Amino acid sequence: MELAGTTALVTGAGQRIGAACAEALALAGAQVAIHTHRSHTMAGECCATIRRQGGRAEIFAADLSDGQQAVQLMEQVTARLGRVDILVNNAAVFQPGHLRDTPLTAWQAVMAINLTAPFLLMQAFARGLAPSGAGVIINLIDQRVARPRPGHLAYTVAKEALWTLTRITAVELAPTIRVNAIAPGPILPAAGMAGEAFQRVAAATPLGRAGSPQDIVDTLLFLVRHPFITGEMIFVDGGEHL
Ligand SMILES: NC(=O)c1ccc[n+]([C@@H]2O[C@H](COP(=O)([O-])OP(=O)(O)OC[C@H]3O[C@@H](n4cnc5c(N)ncnc54)[C@H](OP(=O)(O)O)[C@@H]3O)[C@@H](O)[C@H]2O)c1
Numbered sequence: 001m002e003l004a005g006t007t008a009l010v011t012g013a014g015q016r017i018g019a020a021c022a023e024a025l026a027l028a029g030a031q032v033a034i035h036t037h038r039s040h041t042m043a044g045e046c047c048a049t050i051r052r053q054g055g056r057a058e059i060f061a062a063d064l065s066d067g068q069q070a071v072q073l074m075e076q077v078t079a080r081l082g083r084v085d086i087l088v089n090n091a092a093v094f095q096p097g098h099l100r101d102t103p104l105t106a107w108q109a110v111m112a113i114n115l116t117a118p119f120l121l122m123q124a125f126a127r128g129l130a131p132s133g134a135g136v137i138i139n140l141i142d143q144r145v146a147r148p149r150p151g152h153l154a155y156t157v158a159k160e161a162l163w164t165l166t167r168i169t170a171v172e173l174a175p176t177i178r179v180n181a182i183a184p185g186p187i188l189p190a191a192g193m194a195g196e197a198f199q200r201v202a203a204a205t206p207l208g209r210a211g212s213p214q215d216i217v218d219t220l221l222f223l224v225r226h227p228f229i230t231g232e233m234i235f236v237d238g239g240e241h242l
Contacts, residue, residue, distance in 0.1 A: 026056070035073060118162055215236050
């Protein structure tokens with residue numbers, strides 16, 4: 001319960017990796033703001049699980065493609081739960097596309113959710129912490145930033161930029177706020193991805209298998225707890241980035 005007395009906001013926490021992160025932070029003692037966009041039922045289940053285990057959680061809805069809603073999300077969390085100490089930028093869209101076939105609207109939507117929303121949330125988070133406060137930001141990136149390749153153009157560019165944002169703000173916000181990143185590899189198949197295709201990707205990694213949300217959770221807790229790491233990105237990908 002070493003996170004007792006802290007409040008964490010996890011975006012996209014209704015299901016999958018985000019829900020696992022929210023539950024783990026709550027189990028470690030943090031009060032958790034579960035952000036969701038569409039997964040209201042699953043967010044309710046995540047919240048109920050946390051409360052059953054004696055933890056504290058509230059659900060907040062926001063469409064992070066809308067910058068105003070991203071700013072309002074932090075305001076609403078702060079108004080209901082108090083100052084936020086841990087921000088996990090997990091929400092994202094994994095949109096396929098190449099240069100020739102990515103319309104401006106698709107490019108802008110991916111940038112808004114995967115890059116601008118984390119930027120706005122980090123900004124609101126930093127402004128909300130007292131100069132003497134201590135905060136932690138964890139950005140979920142992707143192993144593919146180590147070896148950019150065609151297929152998910154806007155997604156990869158947004159994640160690359162989020163990694164740059166992570167390193168710059170790690171310096172800007174030090175020493176009160178630490179900013180780190182996690183770069184997952186094959187953890188869960190993306191929406192619409194066939195299980196077989198996912199297993200083929202996982203089998204092709206050096207470790208030859210998929211990871212699990214628990215692998216991300218363990219890394220998240222490590223980065224939240226470690227007082228001397230900032231501006232770092234940990235690949236949790238079975239070596240896929242190599
Ligand atoms: N899964 C993997 O193996 C893998 C691999 C590499 C990197 N990652 C990264 O790890 C993170 C978590 O992965 P994941 O697969 O669990 O993510 P995911 O299921 O694809 O998406 C996470 C959440 O993002 C939220 N979201 C999407 N559009 C939104 C919008 N307009 N406004 C607000 N929220 C929105 C959704 O919330 P609602 O469901 O509530 O609508 C969704 O549940 C992501 O950042 C992803 O890029 C994952």
